[in-house]
Amino acid sequence: MTQSHSLARARSSGAAFLSLCLLVGTFVGGAPVEAADRSVTIENLLSAPFPYGLMAAPKGEQVAWIANHLGARNIYLGQAGSDAKLTVRALTRQEGDTGIELSDLQWSHDASMLVFARGGSLEGGGPVNPLSAAAGPIAMEIASVRLDTGEIRSFGPGNGAVPSPANDDVVFVRGGQIWIANLARTDEATQLIQDAGGASELSWSPDGKRLAFISNRKDYSVVGVVDIASRNIQWMSPGVDVDYSLRWSRDGKRLAWIRMPSMAESFLTDAFFAKREGESFSVWVGEVATGVGTKVWAADAGPGSLFQPIEGSTSLLWSADNRLLFPWESTGWLRIYSLDLSQKGSRPVALSQDGAEVFAMTLDRSGRDVIYSSNAEDDDRRHLWRVPVKGGKPQRASKGEGIEDFPVLTEKGALFAMHSTARNPMAPALVRADGALQTMPATGASVTFPNDRLVVPQRVVFESPDGLSVHGQLFQPTGKKNSKQPAVLFFHGGPQRQMLLGWHPMGAYTHMYAMNQFLAAQGYVVLSVNFRGGTGYGLNFREPDEFAAGGGSEARDIAGAVAYLKSRGDIDAARIGVYGMSYGGVMTSLALARYPQDFAVGVDMAGVHNWKSFLPELTAPGASAAVAEVALQSSAMGSIKNWRTPVLLIHGDDDRAVVFSQTVELVRGLRKETSVEPELLVIPNEVHDFILHRSWRRVFEATHEFIERYLQQSGT
Numbered sequence: 001m002t003q004s005h006s007l008a009r010a011r012s013s014g015a016a017f018l019s020l021c022l023l024v025g026t027f028v029g030g031a032p033v034e035a036a037d038r039s040v041t042i043e044n045l046l047s048a049p050f051p052y053g054l055m056a057a058p059k060g061e062q063v064a065w066i067a068n069h070l071g072a073r074n075i076y077l078g079q080a081g082s083d084a085k086l087t088v089r090a091l092t093r094q095e096g097d098t099g100i101e102l103s104d105l106q107w108s109h110d111a112s113m114l115v116f117a118r119g120g121s122l123e124g125g126g127p128v129n130p131l132s133a134a135a136g137p138i139a140m141e142i143a144s145v146r147l148d149t150g151e152i153r154s155f156g157p158g159n160g161a162v163p164s165p166a167n168d169d170v171v172f173v174r175g176g177q178i179w180i181a182n183l184a185r186t187d188e189a190t191q192l193i194q195d196a197g198g199a200s201e202l203s204w205s206p207d208g209k210r211l212a213f214i215s216n217r218k219d220y221s222v223v224g225v226v227d228i229a230s231r232n233i234q235w236m237s238p239g240v241d242v243d244y245s246l247r248w249s250r251d252g253k254r255l256a257w258i259r260m261p262s263m264a265e266s267f268l269t270d271a272f273f274a275k276r277e278g279e280s281f282s283v284w285v286g287e288v289a290t291g292v293g294t295k296v297w298a299a300d301a302g303p304g305s306l307f308q309p310i311e312g313s314t315s316l317l318w319s320a321d322n323r324l325l326f327p328w329e330s331t332g333w334l335r336i337y338s339l340d341l342s343q344k345g346s347r348p349v350a351l352s353q354d355g356a357e358v359f360a361m362t363l364d365r366s367g368r369d370v371i372y373s374s375n376a377e378d379d380d381r382r383h384l385w386r387v388p389v390k391g392g393k394p395q396r397a398s399k400g401e402g403i404e405d406f407p408v409l410t411e412k413g414a415l416f417a418m419h420s421t422a423r424n425p426m427a428p429a430l431v432r433a434d435g436a437l438q439t440m441p442a443t444g445a446s447v448t449f450p451n452d453r454l455v456v457p458q459r460v461v462f463e464s465p466d467g468l469s470v471h472g473q474l475f476q477p478t479g480k481k482n483s484k485q486p487a488v489l490f491f492h493g494g495p496q497r498q499m500l501l502g503w504h505p506m507g508a509y510t511h512m513y514a515m516n517q518f519l520a521a522q523g524y525v526v527l528s529v530n531f532r533g534g535t536g537y538g539l540n541f542r543e544p545d546e547f548a549a550g551g552g553s554e555a556r557d558i559a560g561a562v563a564y565l566k567s568r569g570d571i572d573a574a575r576i577g578v579y580g581m582s583y584g585g586v587m588t589s590l591a592l593a594r595y596p597q598d599f600a601v602g603v604d605m606a607g608v609h610n611w612k613s614f615l616p617e618l619t620a621p622g623a624s625a626a627v628a629e630v631a632l633q634s635s636a637m638g639s640i641k642n643w644r645t646p647v648l649l650i651h652g653d654d655d656r657a658v659v660f661s662q663t664v665e666l667v668r669g670l671r672k673e674t675s676v677e678p679e680l681l682v683i684p685n686e687v688h689d690f691i692l693h694r695s696w697r698r699v700f701e702a703t704h705e706f707i708e709r710y711l712q713q714s715g716t
Contacts, residue, residue, distance in 0.1 A: 037478070040450050040521035042700045045514040046693065048425040048449050050507055051076075051442040053103065054418055056408040057111040058165065063408060063416045064091070064114055065428055066105055067442040068507070071097030071693030075105065075114060075145060078440045080414050080430050088444035091145055092152065097693045099130040100138060108163045108170075108183055109208075113146045115161045115170055115183070118154075121687050125656035130691045132684060142172045144183055155181045155189050160200065166208030169228070173199050178213060178226070193226055193233060201245070205252040210288065212236075212246045212255055220262050225255065225288055236286040237293030243284075245309070245316040247324070250367070256285045256316060256324055259295070260307050274543045274550075281307035283316075283324060283339065296324075297339055297348065303539060304329035311496075311535065312360035312373070312406055312505070319389040320367030325351070327358060332539045334358055336372060338389050349391040352376070357536055360406050363389070365413050371397060373405045373417070375536055380459050380471060380501045384417060384431060399435035405505040407431075420503035423451040426510060455520050457501050457528070464532075464560030466553075468544075471537065472561065473501055473528040475520035486575035486711040487525040487565050489558070489591070490516055493582030495533035496542060508689045512581065515700050522704070524711070525571060527564070531557035531587060548586075549611035549618070552634035555590045562598045574600065575711045579703060581605035582658065582688065589636030589666065592645045601710035603703045605650040606658045606688055609666040610637040614659070640669045648679045648706040650699055652686025679706065 049069035056063050062079045075091040091114065094100065104117040120140025121128045127137030142155040155161075158179060161172035168184040174191075176198035181189035197215030204211055211226045222238035223246065242260040249255070261279040280301060286293035299305045309315040310327050317325040324339045328348065334357040337348035352358050356376035363370055370389055373382045382405050384398040398404040402421040409415055419429035419437050427439040441447070457473040464470055477485065492499050492509060504510045516526045530536065531554050532544040546553040558578075565571045578599055580588045585607020592602045608614045611631035618628045632638045647670075651663040663682075670676045681702050683695055690696050 036523040037453055037521040040453050040518060042515070042518050042697055042704065044448070044450050045518050046070075046511065046697055046700075048447055049442040050510055051418065051426055051428055052507060053105040054406050054408055054416060054428055055105050055107055055114075056410045056416065057107050058109060059111040059411050061410045061412055061414055062111065063410065063428065064105060064107070065442070066102045066116070068693075069443050069447075071099070073100065073102040074443070075102065075116065076442070076444060077147065078416070078428055080410075086430060086438060086440045088440050090444055091147065091150060093150075099128070099691045101140075101691060104159065104161060106161060106163055108144075109165050109167060112148070113144050113183060115142065115144045115163050117141070117159050117161065118143045120159070121656060121691065123656040123687050123689065125687075128654065128687060128691065129685045130652075130654075130687070130695070142170075142181075142189075144170075158189075160202060162202045162204060164204050164208040165206060166204075169208065171202050171204075171211055173202070178202065178211070180228075192228075193231055195224070195233075197221065203246040203248065205248055205288075206250065207252050210252070212248065214243055214246065223255065223257055223286070223293075225291075234288065234291045236288075236291050237284065244307075245314065245326075247314070247316040247318045249318055249322075250320065253288055254285055255288055256283065256318060258282075258307060258316060258326065259284050274545050274547065275306055276303045276539055276543045277301070277305045280305040283326060285324075285341065296341060299328060300330060303332060308334055308539075308542075310334070310358055310361060313362065317361065317363050317370065319363060319370075321389065323389050325361070325363075325370055325389060329539045334535075334539075336361055336370060338391065340390075351387045351389070351391060351394070352385065353394060355538075357538070359535075362407055362409065364409055365411065371407045371409070371415065373407060375498075379536065380473065380498075380530075382500065382505075384415075397435060398431050398437060400437060402437070403500055403502045403505065404429070404431070404437070418505050420505070422456040422502045423454045425449070425451075425503040426505055453521065454517050457516075459501060460527070460564070462560055462564035464556040465563075466556050468532060468541075468556070468560075470532070470557050470560055471530045472564075473499060473516075473530075475516050475524075475526035475528070477520050477523045477525065479523075481570070484570055484572040485523065485525050486577070487527065487571045488519055488707065488711075489561050489565075489576070489578040490526060490528045491531060491558075491578070491580035491584035491587035492528070492534065493580070493584050494535075495531070495548075495554070495583040495586075496535050498530055498534050498536035499528045508581065511696050511700075512584075515703070518700070518704070519707070522708075524707075525565070527561055529557060529561045529587075533583070546634075549615060549631035549634050551630065552590060554587065555594050558587060558591045558595060559598075562595065573598075577601040577603075577707050577711055579603035579605070579707070580607070582607070585658070586636075588647075592647055593636040593639040593643050596642050596644045599645050601646055601707055603648045603650065603706055604666075605699065606652070606655055607662065607666075608635070608658055609662050609669075610635045612637075613665060614662060636666065637669055640666075641673045643670060643674050643676055645676070646679070646706075646710055647676065648681065648702065650681040650683075650702065652683045652688065652690060652695070654685050655688045657688040 049067040051067040119138040127139040129137040142158040142161045158172040158174040163170045178192040180192045201214040223236040225234045280299040282298040336351040353376040361372035385394040386397045387394040407417045415431040420426040429437040429439040588604040653660040
């Protein structure tokens with residue numbers, strides 16, 4: 001999550017990075033789990049490589065991506081041949097579960113090499129040492145790899161590298177400052193400028209002569225443009241607000257950005273209540289030669305006036321016919337709008353469908369059509385759509401009942417995306433003109449995978465006690481059932497995320513989907529709940545009243561999910577468990593503390609258990625004691641005396657999103673206030689979304705064993 005989004009959404013200081021695992025309960029006897037398929041294992045479900053970071057080359061027909069296979073992360077190239085065949089080859093050869101991350105993949109201007117970040121943690125926070133190696137932590141560095149030889153070169157510590165679109169220069173951030181190096185020369189990188197802020201969003205002008213960036217200050221940010229030759233900075237109408245999402249005009253003379261009002265004064269109150277409206281965000285365009293910026297449009301007052309970025313890609317595009325494309329929630333749904341800059345005072349035109357949300361977008365090579373992923377007409381999946389930037393009726397660009405996301409286009413217009421189905425994990429795919437999808441193996445080789453033995457989850461919608469409609473994916477075991485079955489509730493992280501009716505395009509959630517499939521294969525009915533606070537179902541659903549530290553209204557969705565399971569008639573009400581990771585951990589601990597009578601077991605991974613201690617602003621000087629008390633009562637710690645369910649707590653103690661002290665506090669509270677002695681799986685030096693493949697496997701095996709102990713009849 002970007003700093004600007006954190007400022008615009010104060011709650012994200014704690015909640016927006018969460019994603020946990022939970023199952024609750026007391027030991028119960030009952031009929032054994034039936035219809036278990038023991039040939040489906042955690043090991044083989046986690047064996048599929050996970051591809052990410054899909055990028056199209058600036059020249060030719062190649063695409064590149066990173067794939068994580070059993071903990072080894074490597075870069076791969078895919079190409080569509082003239083004979084309609086797709087070829088894949090590995091560009092790097094990292095082996096083993098090393099804990100070395102790869103990220104931020106970028107093409108050089110001539111498509112001769114790729115630049116990427118290696119090491120560190122995608123959660124930030126500096127070097128990591130998940131292997132507890134004697135050599136010490138692994139820092140993030142910038143590297144390049146040549147396509148012709150595979151030669152890898154390191155440029156030293158840094159992140160956020162961006163190659164020039166016109167020459168061999170590459171810039172990146174080191175220690176908050178901008179550094180520059182040359183991909184062709186062997187001389188060391190040098191610092192480009194010295195700035196009082198921390199740099200982010202490095203963005204080259206089309207001719208490679210200037211570099212725009214965001215300078216992040218204490219509670220505001222400003223836009224700067226560096227002339228590479230002179231290294232002088234032109235500040236673009238600096239103010240006291242938060243600037244975000246830079247985009248150059250095609251001639252390189254102007255720069256556009258989103259400006260969000262600084263929320264420092266209202267930070268405390270805005271953190272705990274629905275934030276559907278506020279001081280409006282605006283779109284700015286500046287003349288680079290003079291630094292003079294102009295507000296070209298501002299969001300209407302009322303719902304949707306606060307900025308919400310697109311989840312999976314840039315949030316600002318500049319078309320060939322002088323239009324700016326950006327997301328806006330004026331109707332209560334995250335849609336793409338087009339603003340015609342050639343007509344002063346014009347109103348934005350909606351491009352994507354109402355009643356649906358957009359997750360990623362890109363312009364085609366002509367700059368006159370936008371291709372985007374959306375859940376339009378299929379609210380628990382994502383598909384690709386195309387529409388002219390001037391407006392018109394969107395046309396479906398991908399076919400089928402799978403999931404398509406993160407579209408990219410090659411120089412000649414070939415459309416690629418990430419694609420999955422309910423049974424087939426994510427893979428890069430060519431989207432043909434008729435919408436058919438032709439996938440490529442993520443590592444260039446076939447992998448043995450039990451896709452033919454997986455279940456197809458069903459879309460279900462149920463009501464919470466306050467009448468809110470909540471979506472879920474129901475995984476039902478196959479095979480003959482002679483008695484009522486045990487069930488497991490799963491809650492995703494975020495909370496601004498959405499689980500789908502298929503393998504997920506984000507890493508942690510593809511692991512969670514695999515675990516849900518495994519539990520179904522072992523005979524459990526699994527209900528994955530898209531609770532309030534998540535994305536995909538509109539502004540009011542994402543920003544609900546009394547959410548999180550402001551009242552814990554999301555707990556009502558736990559009650560609604562349990563009521564739905566009990567109403568089915570095929571569930572043993574005495575054998576219901578719950579698990580989740582990050583915000584799913586929040587939901588798990590709330591389930592066990594507020595509804596102990598409904599659960600037999602729980603597994604809580606890296607959850608927040610006390611909003612009061614988690615959010616430092618609640619106890620800062622001048623903070624409201626009443627607001628802090630509401631935050632405590634909105635947490636599991638506020639109802640901990642009710643807890644009587646066995647729980648397994650799982651946490652990496654180098655977590656950079658949910659501090660490990662949240663688990664320490666919960667354990668102390670359970671020991672002091674209840675007779676429950678929690679079981680623990682602490683993984684030293686692991687982060688929030690575990691880096692090591694072996695950590696995921698260990699966590700899921702422990703989760704399954706713990707659930708089996710309480711939901712399976714003793715001795716079966």
